[in-house]
Amino acid sequence: MTQITTIHKLKWFWPWQDDAEEAWLRKMSQQGWRLSNANLFCFYTFQADQPADYVYRLDYQTPAKKEAPDYLQLFQDAGWEHVAELSSWHYFRKLHQQGEEPQIFTDVESKIAKYQRLLEALALPGAMLVLFMNLIDFGSLSIAGKILT
Amino acid sequence: MVQRKDIDKYLPLSESTCYIMLALVEPAHGYAIMQKVEAISEGTVKLGPGTLYGVLATLEKEELIQKTKEEDRRKVYALTPIGKQVLAAQIERLEIMTRCGLNALKRL
Numbered sequence: 316m317t318q319i320t321t322i323h324k325l326k327w328f329w330p331w332q333d334d335a336e337e338a339w340l341r342k343m344s345q346q347g348w349r350l351s352n353a354n355l356f357c358f359y360t361f362q363a364d365q366p367a368d369y370v371y372r373l374d375y376q377t378p379a380k381k382e383a384p385d386y387l388q389l390f391q392d393a394g395w396e397h398v399a400e401l402s403s404w405h406y407f408r409k410l411h412q413q414g415e416e417p418q419i420f421t422d423v424e425s426k427i428a429k430y431q432r433l434l435e436a437l438a439l440p441g442a443m444l445v446l447f448m449n450l451i452d453f454g455s456l457s458i459a460g461k462i463l464t
Numbered sequence: 465m466v467q468r469k470d471i472d473k474y475l476p477l478s479e480s481t482c483y484i485m486l487a488l489v490e491p492a493h494g495y496a497i498m499q500k501v502e503a504i505s506e507g508t509v510k511l512g513p514g515t516l517y518g519v520l521a522t523l524e525k526e527e528l529i530q531k532t533k534e535e536d537r538r539k540v541y542a543l544t545p546i547g548k549q550v551l552a553a554q555i556e557r558l559e560i561m562t563r564c565g566l567n568a569l570k571r572l
Contacts, residue, residue, distance in 0.1 A: 374514050384537040385494065386517055392495035392538075393513045419514035422480045428518050 322348065324359045330433055333373045340371035344408070353401040368411040372419045375433045377403045395419065403436065474528065474550045476557060481519050483509050485551045491532050491542035494520070523547070 324343075328336040340350055345368055348361035372395070376386065387397055394417075395407040409417045420426040477485065480501075487500040497520075498511050520541060523529040528547035533540045543551065 372514075376517075385534075385539045388537040389494040389517055390513045393498060395513060417512075419512040421510060421512040421515045422478065424478055425480070425512075425515035425518045429514070 318363070320363045321351075322361050322363075324361065325357055326359060327357045330375075330437065331430070333375075337371045337373060340406075340408075341369060341411075344369035344371070350398050350406060350408070353399045353404075353406060356401065369408045370411045370417050371398070371406060371408045372417070374405045374407065374419060375403055375429050375436075376405055377432065377436070390419070403432075471546075471550050471553045474526065475554055477550070477554045479509060480511060480515055481523070482551075482554055482558075484511070484516065484519050485523070485528070485543060485547060485554075488529060488541055488543050488547075489551075491540050493535075493538040493540045495538070497541075 326339070328339075343350070343361060344364070345366055347364055347366040349364040349369065350359060350371070351362045352360040354360070390397060390407055395409050397405065398408050399406040407419060411417070420429065483501040483505055484497055486504060487497045492500060494513075494516060498513070498516055502510050520529070520539075524531065524541070527544055528550055529541045530544050531539050532542045
């Protein structure tokens with residue numbers, strides 16, 4: 316019987332559900348699957364690996380291209396493996412040691428700053444969506460509307 | 465001489481920011497800052513890389529620190545003259561708070 320070495324999972328997480336996404340990726344690693352790629356915001360690729368307790372953390376960052384090397388180097392120095400990159404999201408993982416929950420954000424101000432970056436990035440598409448919704452006259456699209464006119 | 469009110473607009477510094485600036489009394493790069501902060505805070509403050517990167521970017525934008533060199537994809541930072549004044553002002557504030565705190569503890 317051939318060994319399955321790569322699987323794909325389709326799962327949707329809202330941008331603010333990064334805690335839930337981190338917990339799910341950790342559970343997958345405990346079952347012996349390490350994240351190798353993330354695409355299209357819902358398509359995950361995993362490689363077979365020894366079951367291990369890896370803590371995954373997500374960061375939302377838009378460093379200018381020339382800044383990126385020292386961003387990744389800092390995480391690497393601190394023991395975090397850069398697993399995947401999806402748009403402006405960075406996936407890091409670290410082996411869980413007994414008695415500590417590794418975090419990439421250790422104070423509330425920087426955690427807020429991450430969500431602010433996300434909000435700023437979502438603001439334009441969000442505003443355009445609201446504008447779009449307001450331009451469509453849903454009354455004229457309804458079946459009742461068609462019958463009455 | 466920088467005006468006092470120009471210094472005050474940076475205060476109070478958050479705990480993480482204050483320790484990062486203290487660690488930069490001698491120039492250092494990212495991970496070295498992380499280790500130094502844990503040591504000088506006697507283990508009470510451990511910085512995550514996401515937090516550290518964000519604070520360094522903010523301090524650099526506010527011109528309280530500056531990059532002195534770059535080696536092997538690591539940027540080395542140092543305090544600017546204004547940065548040193550801001551740090552000194554923050555420590556004065558903490559001294560007042562500590563005195564007040566120690567007095568209050570006696571009455572608890």
